[in-house]
Amino acid sequence: MSVRIALAGNPNSGKTTLFNRLTGTRQTTGNWPGVTVEKKTGHVRHTDREMVIIDLPGIYSLSPYSLEETISRNYIVDECPDVVVNIIDATNLERNLYLTLQLKKLGRPLIVALNMMDEILSHGDKLDIDRLAQLLQIPVVPISAKKGEGLDELVDAISEVSSLGCRRRRPGRRHRHQGRSGCCAPAGRRADDATGGATHAVAQEKSVLHTFRPETEAETEAMYRHAAQIHDQVLQHSHQRGALSRSDKIDRFLTHRILAIPIFLLVMLTVFQVTFSEALGGRLTHLLDIFFSETVASGITRWLDAAAAPEWIGSLLIDGILSGVGGILTFLPQITLLFFFLSVLEDTGYMARAAFITDRIFQKLGLSGRSFIPMLMGFGCTVPAVMAARTLESERDRRLTILITPFMSCSARMPIYAFLAGVFFSTHKGLVTFSMYLTGIVIAVLTAFVFSRTVLRGADAPFIIELPPYRLPDTKSLLLHVWDKVRDFIIKAGTIIFVMTVVVWFFQSFDITFRRVTDGSSSMFGWLGSSLAPLFRPLGFGSWQASVALLTGLIAKESVVATFQILLPEGGLQTLFTPLSAYAFMIFTLLYMPCIAAFSAIRREMNSWRWTLTAVAYQTGVAWLFAFLIYQGGRLLGLG
Amino acid sequence: MQDAVKPLSDLTPGQSGRVAAVGGSTGLRQRLIAMGVTPGAWLIVRKYAPLGDPMEINIRNYALSIRRKDARDILVDTRQEPVS
Numbered sequence: 001m002s003v004r005i006a007l008a009g010n011p012n013s014g015k016t017t018l019f020n021r022l023t024g025t026r027q028t029t030g031n032w033p034g035v036t037v038e039k040k041t042g043h044v045r046h047t048d049r050e051m052v053i054i055d056l057p058g059i060y061s062l063s064p065y066s067l068e069e070t071i072s073r074n075y076i077v078d079e080c081p082d083v084v085v086n087i088i089d090a091t092n093l094e095r096n097l098y099l100t101l102q103l104k105k106l107g108r109p110l111i112v113a114l115n116m117m118d119e120i121l122s123h124g125d126k127l128d129i130d131r132l133a134q135l136l137q138i139p140v141v142p143i144s145a146k147k148g149e150g151l152d153e154l155v156d157a158i159s160e161v162s163s164l165g166c167r168r169r170r171p172g173r174r175h176r177h178q179g180r181s182g183c184c185a186p187a188g189r190r191a192d193d194a195t196g197g198a199t200h201a202v203a204q205e206k207s208v209l210h211t212f213r214p215e216t217e218a219e220t221e222a223m224y225r226h227a228a229q230i231h232d233q234v235l236q237h238s239h240q241r242g243a244l245s246r247s248d249k250i251d252r253f254l255t256h257r258i259l260a261i262p263i264f265l266l267v268m269l270t271v272f273q274v275t276f277s278e279a280l281g282g283r284l285t286h287l288l289d290i291f292f293s294e295t296v297a298s299g300i301t302r303w304l305d306a307a308a309a310p311e312w313i314g315s316l317l318i319d320g321i322l323s324g325v326g327g328i329l330t331f332l333p334q335i336t337l338l339f340f341f342l343s344v345l346e347d348t349g350y351m352a353r354a355a356f357i358t359d360r361i362f363q364k365l366g367l368s369g370r371s372f373i374p375m376l377m378g379f380g381c382t383v384p385a386v387m388a389a390r391t392l393e394s395e396r397d398r399r400l401t402i403l404i405t406p407f408m409s410c411s412a413r414m415p416i417y418a419f420l421a422g423v424f425f426s427t428h429k430g431l432v433t434f435s436m437y438l439t440g441i442v443i444a445v446l447t448a449f450v451f452s453r454t455v456l457r458g459a460d461a462p463f464i465i466e467l468p469p470y471r472l473p474d475t476k477s478l479l480l481h482v483w484d485k486v487r488d489f490i491i492k493a494g495t496i497i498f499v500m501t502v503v504v505w506f507f508q509s510f511d512i513t514f515r516r517v518t519d520g521s522s523s524m525f526g527w528l529g530s531s532l533a534p535l536f537r538p539l540g541f542g543s544w545q546a547s548v549a550l551l552t553g554l555i556a557k558e559s560v561v562a563t564f565q566i567l568l569p570e571g572g573l574q575t576l577f578t579p580l581s582a583y584a585f586m587i588f589t590l591l592y593m594p595c596i597a598a599f600s601a602i603r604r605e606m607n608s609w610r611w612t613l614t615a616v617a618y619q620t621g622v623a624w625l626f627a628f629l630i631y632q633g634g635r636l637l638g639l640g
Numbered sequence: 641m642q643d644a645v646k647p648l649s650d651l652t653p654g655q656s657g658r659v660a661a662v663g664g665s666t667g668l669r670q671r672l673i674a675m676g677v678t679p680g681a682w683l684i685v686r687k688y689a690p691l692g693d694p695m696e697i698n699i700r701n702y703a704l705s706i707r708r709k710d711a712r713d714i715l716v717d718t719r720q721e722p723v724s
Contacts, residue, residue: 060674060675061674061675063670063674065667065670065671065674091701092700092701092702093701094676094700094701095675095676095700095701095702098674098676214670217669217670217673220673220674220678221673221678221679221680224673224676224678224681225678225680228681228700241682241701242656242682242684242698247703248686248698248703251686251687251696255687255689255690255696256690257687257688257690258690260689260690261690352705355705356689356694356696356705357689357690357691359689359691359693359694359705359707360689360691360692360693360694361691363693363707462667462668462671462672462706462707462710463694463705463706463707463710464671464672464675464704464705464706464707464710465704465705466675466702466703466704466705467696467703467704467705468703469703
């Protein structure tokens, strides 16, 4: 049977780097049952033994006050891993040791992987490893995860400790929710009905969550005193306590009273430019677009002609699948670049500084500085932006951020503004487009302001974050992380989007009696558009074409333009819109419910149908209201 | 006479002391204590963010960012000097 190893440690201790170094690409990513916290599992072979490593969430403590802590603690107690490996940042020994002492109390075989030993040496500090092992009564293996040093020794130590073995009482069966202690829980530590203020620990069937008795504050303080004693006995600092570190010196500039904000804006602008402008990201996307819409499309046409295939197959492949799936895949370079930059910012430690610098603004909106990242990403694509909201600690902040992120005008909405403004506001095209971005931001800010004081009031989560030392990112970890996100994106394009495009093509190409139609107005979509049109009449765009365009926009916002191009009547756009109603239409497309890919991301991250539906209903409601106000207001002012 | 024990939020950059008490809501207190902000721990205020909030402190040899509002609940005894 394989050896199961749980990897536990503080955030920023190099846990992910160690995990990636040990397992390489032999990992699987999923969620912990019942919650949206990511669960990673990886495999290592050691001589003839198979080892499975479970990467527990990065945590500071094992108290049941956050999802991550509850998951970690329950995993170790309920699932009885053969070995727990606790990775410690040697440069931050005192605080890291607190978790070690807590882990020790759980009674599982424990090994300490003492990371960042290279930094200790380069600082000129002295750390007595033998003494540390002796005081803790735990094997301690010095490593440098980034340089890959000490990993063989670590795996040997794991192998040795695991062969001492503790058999799970009922292998393969879970024994939680049964009101008795797990095989390795010290007697009396489990209290299944403990109430202890554990806000997150809503016990669900199939969930890893259940409450346990937290330590008292006195116990925590005693443990910290113990950790400080150990620290003082094993580590000799070359500098005085409180002296400025290298990171503090870098922060003299990066979080400087005056320079911080200009530097921050410059960093964001650079990321944005490289990702979206024609310089790199935009150009690659454009090239991919040409590749799909010309090279691949003509290839398919030739091949179908040669095979004398019926017309509808070509239509399905090219107008349906290729334009849908291909259209999404063209964003791959931009997504890759965006995730690359975000990973670099995160791994170097700058992201925490960005949160530090901007927190004041977000505090006013009832959010934390960390909400900034998803909102920024929202200008690119709502899907990764919503996914990025995972980094937020409190569920309330996460929900609020996910709710407002779709108001950030994503890059797929850009063609809609360009198309309509080009026809109706040719002299003020730039200004009109800019006003869309601005409106989106204003609505997002207002929404956050209102919701945080009403529906999502309550626990104003304290914003306490560590500002980790600046470090160079580990290339291997970085690439693995980016690949992970890119793979997610490709899989999505190949599954959900693929199916949706087929469905849309079908409704656009057949009438209610399933006869193939050439005139869109008699298709099922035409029929549907006509039935929906009255809803949009008060907003100034009550044509069936506009309704259908908005519907197809749910698949991907770019399709709004494509739909208009197909369905345009003789007289052109002017027969469907006035300048005023065109502007109202643009506002509507900016604000109404995001595309299906974003919708499914929201559903996944909200982990609640109720919240997901509330969010899209709110977004669509706001869109309708604002388009209505603009159109009717404009008419009163005599603009229509 | 100025009181030597004061809320962390009243300290200026460069000022240091030992944590005398940690108050506030249960959630906040638990978070702080788990992060090592416990009575007796020595800390130094590094700076305030450019917009005046939050503040950065160094405690147990690492950097922590905390909002002024939350820092009000931490009492610091500024008479005590660090031990190397």
